Amino acid sequence: MKKILSKMSFYALISVLIIYTIAPFLWLVISSFKPQQELLSVPPLLPVNPTLDNYRSVFELLPFGQFLLNSAIVATVTTTLCLVIGALGAYALARLNFWWKSLALMSVLSISMFPQIATVTPLFVMIRKSGIFNTYWALIIPYATFALPLTLWILTSFFQKIPQELERAALIDGLSRFEILRKIYIPLAGPALATTGIMVFIACWNEFLFALCFTSSELARTVPVGITLYEGQYHQPWGEVSAASVLVSIPLVCLMFFFQRRILSGLTAGAVKQ
Amino acid sequence: MASVTLQNIHKKFGKTVVIEEINLTINDGEFVTFLGPSGCGKSTTLNMIAGLETCTSGKILFNSEDVTRASPSERDIAMVFQSYALYPHLNVFDNIAFPLAARKIEKEQIKQQVEKAAKRLELSQLLHRFPRELSGGQRQRVALGRAIVRTPKVFLFDEPLSNLDVALKVHMRSEIKTLHQDLQSTMIYVTHDQEEAMSLSDRIAIFNGGKLQQFASPDEVYQKPANLFVATFIGSPPMNLWQGEINGGSINVEGTNFMLPQQTLENYTQKTMTIGIRPHQFEIITKAKENSLKAKVVTNQLMGECRYLDVEIANKRCMVKATADFTAKRGESIHLDYTNTNVHCFDENGNRNEYK
Numbered sequence: 001m002k003k004i005l006s007k008m009s010f011y012a013l014i015s016v017l018i019i020y021t022i023a024p025f026l027w028l029v030i031s032s033f034k035p036q037q038e039l040l041s042v043p044p045l046l047p048v049n050p051t052l053d054n055y056r057s058v059f060e061l062l063p064f065g066q067f068l069l070n071s072a073i074v075a076t077v078t079t080t081l082c083l084v085i086g087a088l089g090a091y092a093l094a095r096l097n098f099w100w101k102s103l104a105l106m107s108v109l110s111i112s113m114f115p116q117i118a119t120v121t122p123l124f125v126m127i128r129k130s131g132i133f134n135t136y137w138a139l140i141i142p143y144a145t146f147a148l149p150l151t152l153w154i155l156t157s158f159f160q161k162i163p164q165e166l167e168r169a170a171l172i173d174g175l176s177r178f179e180i181l182r183k184i185y186i187p188l189a190g191p192a193l194a195t196t197g198i199m200v201f202i203a204c205w206n207e208f209l210f211a212l213c214f215t216s217s218e219l220a221r222t223v224p225v226g227i228t229l230y231e232g233q234y235h236q237p238w239g240e241v242s243a244a245s246v247l248v249s250i251p252l253v254c255l256m257f258f259f260q261r262r263i264l265s266g267l268t269a270g271a272v273k274q
Numbered sequence: 275m276a277s278v279t280l281q282n283i284h285k286k287f288g289k290t291v292v293i294e295e296i297n298l299t300i301n302d303g304e305f306v307t308f309l310g311p312s313g314c315g316k317s318t319t320l321n322m323i324a325g326l327e328t329c330t331s332g333k334i335l336f337n338s339e340d341v342t343r344a345s346p347s348e349r350d351i352a353m354v355f356q357s358y359a360l361y362p363h364l365n366v367f368d369n370i371a372f373p374l375a376a377r378k379i380e381k382e383q384i385k386q387q388v389e390k391a392a393k394r395l396e397l398s399q400l401l402h403r404f405p406r407e408l409s410g411g412q413r414q415r416v417a418l419g420r421a422i423v424r425t426p427k428v429f430l431f432d433e434p435l436s437n438l439d440v441a442l443k444v445h446m447r448s449e450i451k452t453l454h455q456d457l458q459s460t461m462i463y464v465t466h467d468q469e470e471a472m473s474l475s476d477r478i479a480i481f482n483g484g485k486l487q488q489f490a491s492p493d494e495v496y497q498k499p500a501n502l503f504v505a506t507f508i509g510s511p512p513m514n515l516w517q518g519e520i521n522g523g524s525i526n527v528e529g530t531n532f533m534l535p536q537q538t539l540e541n542y543t544q545k546t547m548t549i550g551i552r553p554h555q556f557e558i559i560t561k562a563k564e565n566s567l568k569a570k571v572v573t574n575q576l577m578g579e580c581r582y583l584d585v586e587i588a589n590k591r592c593m594v595k596a597t598a599d600f601t602a603k604r605g606e607s608i609h610l611d612y613t614n615t616n617v618h619c620f621d622e623n624g625n626r627n628e629y630k
């Protein structure tokens with residue numbers, strides 16, 4: 001009896017947790033299929049006349065496809081850039097000896113701790129002056145400032161867990177430092193690279209403030225900024241916003257499912273002695 | 275193949291001196307062991323020979339070529355590590371082929387050489403496996419394979435057997451010994467296991483506190499230890515030692531006199547001396563005779579083929595080797611004769627006082 005009770009409370013707790021995390025998203029999905037008239041009336045919870053109108057108007061009112069493409073390009077380039085630079089830097093920080101190593105790690109960390117809003121103004125001036133305003137680079141470069149510290153920290157701690165003797169063996173076997181990174185560290189750090197890659201990708205995909213400030217047209221505008229533009233003076237575009245939000249989440253959900261196994265092993269890598 | 279010469283090697287980590295003035299020459303084709311307790315500097319010395327660590331001062335020569343500043347790959351060496359250091363993402367074939375592939379050797383030739391090495395180490399059936407699918411002994415054989423797949427100038431071994439269980443250790447030991455006999459190459463082997471050092475080496479270099487204590491054949495380090503450290507470190511159970519005052523032709527240890535051979539004390543000017551007698555050097559006799567010692571049995575341990583008696587002589591515990599059928603009870607007195615054997619003598623600085 002006691003056993004059943006404890007099992008029941010366990011599942012009850014889990015259900016609450018799941019509902020708590022998934023409810024807003026579920027609400028969004030449901031709303032996106034509701035016609036305009038039903039949007040603000042609950043009950044009924046489920047749409048009486050389900051429609052795809054919202055999805056259609058998402059693409060008709062604004063160049064949403066272009067926003068998606070912009071987001072994808074910015075997030076992919078930033079992620080690639082961060083992983084390449086991050087891996088090189090992390091290897092140096094994990095394995096080479098230089099006296100300002102901890103200073104470097106600490107300053108990188110402190111940079112990532114600046115509130116974004118504090119850096120917007122100076123960044124805006126810099127971006128304006130350098131002529132990259134409203135281009136992909138206006139987003140990629142600032143994004144790297146918060147994504148790179150993350151990559152560096154995760155990869156450095158992962159690289160440090162790779163046994164030093166592997167490196168010594170490789171040095172004796174005749175590899176250069178660069179080859180060691182490419183042929184030994186990168187293949188072994190697969191899960192860590194996948195994890196950081198996804199985290200950076202998601203962060204870039206969702207970023208709003210920089211994207212709002214450093215872009216001005218569909219040339220470079222990303223989805224989070226795009227979604228805000230459906231609002232008109234007399235029009236509350238709940239339907240379009242819901243549909244657009246669902247659309248923008250789909251790639252992330254796919255990505256998570258695809259890399260799920262790798263991420264899990266990446267997050268727990270090195271937690272126990274293998 | 276090459277000879278290896280260390281000239282005046284010093285090594286400091288910050289302000290800590292870890293290696294002090296090491297001078298030694300390892301001949302071409304020789305099997306040399308660096309032996310010592312942990313932290314004695316033997317692995318650091320090996321790493322300096324490998325080029326994985328730099329020397330603070332001094333020179334390292336391979337044949338007559340100065341390699342002190344050369345990178346590990348330029349030195350043309352192969353190394354086997356304690357943790358095997360196999361590449362976990364590569365299978366056995368690729369692990370063994372790694373040093374060849376890194377040197378951009380043709381695929382066909384790599385295949386031939388890997389297969390030859392694998393056959394030599396009985397790994398032919400395992401070439402497609404990954405390190406995680408192998409047992410400890412198999413992994414160590416793959417590590418050996420990676421070393422012998424090339425013909426390097428020098429083979430370096432950093433405690434390669436200390437992760438294996440005892441039975442496998444003995445097996446791999448003879449494997450390494452045959453390997454040396456077949457390849458006739460220079461091999462340097464680091465270990466803290468004196469049995470390994472004794473059984474494998476042409477010569478043993480004994481380290482302690484960053485200094486070379488003695489560099490000689492296994493026989494010589496056992497029979498003629500250069501100082502007190504070597505005397506106690508080599509031999510199991512260790513040598514029994516007594517320090518006493520010189521009194522005519524003998525030394526006096528708390529009232530017990532140990533007779534010394536006459537020549538020992540000629541030219542000896544210090545007042546005290548430490549003498550050493552190994553457990554097996556005592557002969558147990560039934561009746562007291564001139565210069566024999568009386569000892570009281572404390573414990574009696576059977577080791578299978580022999581016995582070790584823990585006895586008390588001159589208020590000091592010491593070990594005596596006896597035959598397996600020797601049954602002496604606790605508290606019983608026995609007589610020990612040492613006059614037919616070479617008593618080891620050490621001066622006040624702990625250095626061997628050689629009979630002239």
